[in-house]
Amino acid sequence: MPTNPATSTGPVWDWSAGHGPVTGAMSATTGALAIATTGAATGMPPAWALAVGAAGAIGHTATSLRDRLSARTIGMRAASWLLGAGWTTWAIATGPLTWAALGSLATLGVGIGAASRATLIHEEARELEAIAVAERQVARELSAERRAIAAEWVDRIQRVCHVTVRVLAVEQWPTGSGFTIDAELPPGGTTYDRIAQHATQLAADARLPHGCTAIASQGIDQGRVLIDVTTVNVLAEERTYPDQYGPLSIYTGIPWGYRTNAQEICVYLREQCALVVGPTGSGKTNMVHVILAGFARTTDVLTWVIDLNAGSAGLPWVRPALDDNGQIVDGMTPGVDWLASTYDEALLMLDAALAIGRHRKVAYQDLMAQANTDQLPVSPKIPQIMLVIDEGAEILASTDRQMKELAKKILEVIRMLRAMGVRTVLTALGATGAVLGNLMIRREAKARVCLTGGEVEGMDLSKVFPGARGLRVDQAPYKGAGFMGTPESAAALFKNWRILPNQIRDIVTATSALHPTLDATSATVAGDAYANRWAPERTAWMRDPHRPTPAAVTEQGRPGGLNLSALREQPPAAESEADALARQFREQIDAKFATAPERGKAEDRAERPAGLNLSALRGSDEDNAAKDAALALLLAAGPEGTGASAIARALTNAHGTSRQTVVGWLKTWSDDGTAVRIGTGTKTRYVHHHHAPPEGQ
Known part of the structure; x- marks a missing residue:
């Protein structure tokens, strides 16, 4: 019956292994006995055995020299060949089966084995000593280099810092x-x-x-x-997001970039919120995508995104999972769990988050008691909700009635739902007191990022990292570079990875199976607003660029030619977002400072005689809107003030206003007292007279 090798209890031979001292001696002696016996029986000339032994000794000597073995090992190997060959020659001539021949062969084998063992130990010791010598040499070199560095910096610190x-x-x-x-x-x-x-x-x-x-x-x-x-500026080079999309956890940290020593820096957001500050052109949008990539890889996080700028931050993470009819592709889930691009949708999302947080406080009391904790044990079964709100800090600082309602709910989420696993990541365009003046942001957003891209205007690092020393904007002049600080890592230089649209699609595909689902208890209280978030009618705006976003306002095009709006009563054209912001600030300015009434108001039209409206000759509406928006930005800058470059950048997308035009406006306002000019040259900034310090201060 065949034997099962897996159950065999006999000795196991490794035929591929080399000979040791014992097996080598046995092989040599048995081989010599076999040759001697065969040679004596067949009448082989004894000198042949001696010639073979001499050739073997010469060959082993050559290979041993090539391997740089010790003289003791070379001599032992050559002697073994020659002694074995000498015994075989003598045994062929006199007979190998005599007691004298067999006894001498056994003695020879024992001697060869003992000598082999001794030389093997000697070679191992010699090899270890060679390794130790090399290590000591490296240590001496490193030690010398370190001693030189230490001496240099002791002297430098004494000289510079005393x-x-x-x-x-x-x-x-x-x-x-x-x-x-x-x-x-x-x-x-x-x-x-x-x-x-x-x-x-x-x-x-x-x-x-x-x-x-x-x-x-x-x-x-x-x-x-x-x-x-x-000593090496790793921030100057551009690195793409790592292509390893393995699972992450909210507890193990989520990588957001790398330090100047090229090591990854992670954030831990189970209990804390985050704040990302970055002006236009600093790489803030790319940073948002890096953040969403990390959340997409996390198995115990659901990401909800609010971006009132047409949802542009979250769209690349949703579209790969939707087909042409707005249905979720089989086997795919969007990279974000919910995307809000309008005020109404954002209100639904925030209401759902608040309802989930309040209900979890009651529904999971038993679970928290079992875990002996006062915080909800977040897991893939009960995931944390991360609210990523693009330009959320501006929402909190806005004076618009609708934005105030959103701000109230955002602050409520930040203040109340930490223990229940609902946290926020807010972004902001600038590090100014007007944007970062809210105490709740400064207290709860302990993970902070400030992307500079070399921008100086509106980038007060002391407001983002109070107490941090030695941080200067000009240290990070590269796009995507800036400063990052967390409770686990002090504020210091960092850079985030570049992430491209094709890589976003790859991440959405690779991480679809990692995304958790909202626990049934939370989904119930979230209601239809959450359950129908991917309904085709609510996502139609994502697929059709010509279809407006839900409840969004779009700017209507005006026909070319002479504007005869004074001869006809038409509903006013819908405002763009920038025009709406300008109008709101105009109203505040008019109410507070009694500025001149705006042309085109109802009371002006009532006093104006009927006839041809040639108001276009007094300056286009677009120019007036841009100028009013610039004045609004000047007022919003607060006591810190702002400059022409910053205002021009803010107006470029909405109005296409050049810097030279803004310089002219600022000069006019400075002359008529609307603004106060502070500083000269590249340090020049303008402060609205409402925020300007009294004379003499």
Whole structure:
């Protein structure tokens, strides 16, 4: 009966293994006995065995020299061949089956085995010693380099910061882009701040390349300091989003970019909100896509997006999962779980989030008691809801009645639903007091990103990272680069990856199976607003570019030629979003400062005699709207003020206004007292007279 190898209990031979001291000696002696016996029986000349042995000794000597073996090993191998050949020659001549022949062969085998074992141990020791010598050599070289770095930076810190430190260690970064110095501060109460405030001077003294920094942070205790020195500017190069789309968790962190040492930096948003600040052209939209990519890979997060700019931030994450009829493609789920592009849809989404959060507080009491926690145990079965609100900080600062209603609900979500797994990621166009003045944002948004792209106007880093030292906008002049700070990582330079539309489609496809579904308890209270979010009639605007978004207003085109609107009563043309913002600010300005009434109001038309309306000769409506929008932006800038470049950039998309035109308006307003000019040259900024400081201050 055949034997099953898997159940065999006998010895297992590895025929591919090499010979050791015992098997090698046995093989040599049995081989010599077989040759001697065969040679004696057939009358083979004894000298042949001696010739073969000599050839084997010469061959093994050559290979041993090639392998750089020790002289002891080479001599043992050559002697084994020659002794074996000598015994075989003698045994063929005298007879191999005598007691003398067999005894001498056994003695020879024992000697060969013992010698092999001794030389093997010697070779292993010799190899280990060679490795140790090489390691010591590398250590000496590294130690010398580290000692040189330590001495150089001790002298530099003394010279620049007037602080004498003792360097305990220098760690070279694996990426080769810099190193970290671990130093002990002098006694007497010196803190790491003494060094941190001189980061710019240290970098200049070290002649670091542009974009490289020397940032000091807290050490292992309050008497130690860590100084991260970047020697290679990794922020200058563009890196694409990593093509590994494996699953993530809200608990294990979500990568949002990489530091100057080329290491990923992750955010942990189970309990905290996030704030992303970035002016036009800084890479903020790309940053939003990086954030959505991370959430799409997370198995315990559902992403809801509010973007009142036609939903542009979330559309690339939805369209790959919808067919031409607006139905979800089989086997696919959108990269975001809900997308709101209008006020009404955003209101539905926020109401659903609030209802879910309140209901979870009651429905999951038993679950939280079992887990012995006062926070909802987020999991793929009960996912966290992340509300990504593009330009959400501007919504919170808006004075518009509808935006105030949205702001009220957003703040309620931030304030009430942390424990129940509903958090927000807000974006903002600028780091100004008008935008970041809300205490709730500053207190709850502990993960903060400020993309600069080299922009200086409206980028007050101290408002985003209060207390952080050594941060300057000109350190991150590249698109997608800026500063990032979290409770786990101090504010410092970083850059996010470039993510392109084709990669977004790939991520949506690759992560469709990872997305969780809203727990039944939460889905019930969310109601039809959530259940029908992908209904074809609610997503028609995503597929048809000529169809307006639900409840959205669109600007109607005017016929060319002479405007005879004074001779006919027509409903006013729908306002664009920019015009609506300008109108609201005009009304506020008129009410507060008693400015001149706007042309075209009903009371003006009542006093105006009937006839041909030639108001176009007094300046186009578009020019007036652009000028009013510029004045609104000046007022919204608050005491910080703004400049011509910032206003022109804000008006470019809506009105196509040039910077030169804005400069003329600002000069006129400065002359008539509407605005106050502060500074000269490139530092010039304008402040609305309502926010201007009193004279003499």
